[in-house]
Amino acid sequence: MQPLLEINGLTMDFGGLRAVDNIDFNIYSKEIVALIGPNGAGKTTFFNCVTGMYKPTSGDIYVYADGDNRKRVNGLKPNKVTELGLARTFQNIRLFKGMTVLENVMIGRHCRTHANIFAALMRTKRIVREEYESASYSYHILERVGLHAFANEIAENLPYGAQRKLEIARALATEPNILLLDEPAAGLNPQETENLIDIIKMLRDEENISVLLIEHDMGMVMKISERITVMDYGKKIAEGTPDEIKENPDVIKAYLGEDVDA
């Protein structure tokens, strides 16, 4: 089967430190994949390489935009990567704090709309329509994640759990094929986590979006992911279904350490 995202031998060095070491990784259509590993394993660095925040030292990242059209994204700017259908959220929430919730989502529409400075000054018919459509579609996304009641609130004033969801909504507005979530459940209570799981499943089932998530909440990871990849010290140490990962001795070693007596 042809993947949506294909990564071969991805390596990222910071000076003498190899943060990501020769990782191969694929994501296929309509699947939920988790990337786990102890703190400092290089998961977020991996994300940053894929989304264009860092330029990888070596390796190839390919995105299959539509059909067979394979595109290498190494070294592309983050906004270009987003245009190709890879959207992300951040570990430490990065909302546009002073803007309204709806506007936050509308920024996600930026790369799918076209108004330039002169058209915006003239406010042509096309621009008026485009604005109306982007507000309306953004509102629809807010409905999907259950934030529509807050549409005109200032983003900063939202409760923490809603801010996490708003990050997802904002990423969805870019019409992604793959959604990369960096610790979406961090700081959420059990109900909010359940709600998040429902949203992620809904995205896969109804919107045909593949999800790659970094997460430390093992309950959630085991519950929703079809495949799990485990990283430690920048290397991929295991890959498989949740049940396989649970039994994997390397994974247990990485998380719990080696028994001294053994």
Added chain:
Amino acid sequence: MFSEIKKSLLVSVWFMFLTFPIMVVKVNTIENTIIWRWENLVLVGFGSFFLSFLWRFMHNKKATKRRQDYKDALSKIFYDNLIENKKVFVPIIIALIIFILLFPKLFSTYQVTIMTTALIYIVLGLGLNVVVGFAGLLDLGYVAFYAVGAYTYALLNFNYDISFWVALPLAGALGALAGILLGFPVLRLRGDYLAIVTLGFGEIIRLVLENWGEVTHGPSGIAGIERPNFGFDLSIVGSINAIYYFVFLFVLVTIFFTNRLQNSRIGRAWVALREDEIACQAMGVDKTKTKLSAFAFGATWAGFMGAVFAAKTTFINPASFTFLESAIILSIVVLGGMGSIPGVILGALILILLPEYLRAFSEYRMLIFGGAMVLMMVFRPQGLIKSKRRRYNFESMSKKQLKERQNAASS
């Protein structure tokens, strides 16, 4: 309450000690005697006690919740009744416009000249507001674009006898070009670093104007620049009035354009860039384009106003384009409210008109200016009129509906 008094007392004792050598002791070097001015000590003591107490009182008041509620209610009344209720808002605007149109008939030419200056600064403030207020790019060299505009018209008129109306668009275009030229090297810079580079840019332009004598006529400047020709012969007074009306028209155009852009795709991208640059890029906004467009759009207005300034004063030299000018324009934006168009207008009127009408205190102008700025930043950091986010019209539109609509529109 008692601890407050104690704190203020301590402050006043400290101030009395600090100012003792300069306020109390006076050495008469001719007669070699020392004069002890104890009455000054008492004045300093009482003064600092009172001010410190007032300062703390204001701070406490600001911190309490009741104050916040009161403020919210006040801003609600203000916005609902003034800005958002068209029945109140429209007549006020109409009255204001009529007043401004009749201004030259009611007041002397001197007043008209001052008002023209204030209007020029409104346009400059609105232009800088795009860069600093919307896009959050702290620009301390904005006056450079003003200078570019002014010298464009002055030199074209001096050397080639080109009329104001031809030079005006050129001045705007060259302003925009200068904005892009400045924008490229500073694309990667943020905050303090950006401020220092733009400060340097402003000084470079001024130094070039001062030292490139063969072209710019150096510090002596260019004199005898033509006033704009409005199509019929005007006396000097008539010409001053005509420029006044022209600048007023320009203010309206600027308000109209910046307001439109603020609520457009571009304007939202500027604000998003200000709020979080990394997230902004990750959401698909092209940082380079967005930053450069903010610099260029902001600088265009300065270019236009430069040409108007040259035409109005008929004489320019580099001394008109010092860092102090940049600082004043920036103060207009900060005082009025970053990102707030009515705020910037109010800020420009206050900062330009007040010093003119308070000529009696001109010696203390900078002192009052600095003090006012400090107080503003402590008690109302968001500016006189806070910027307000826009509400949009929308329905709920799914992706399928969206695509159908787009297809229907394009076919």
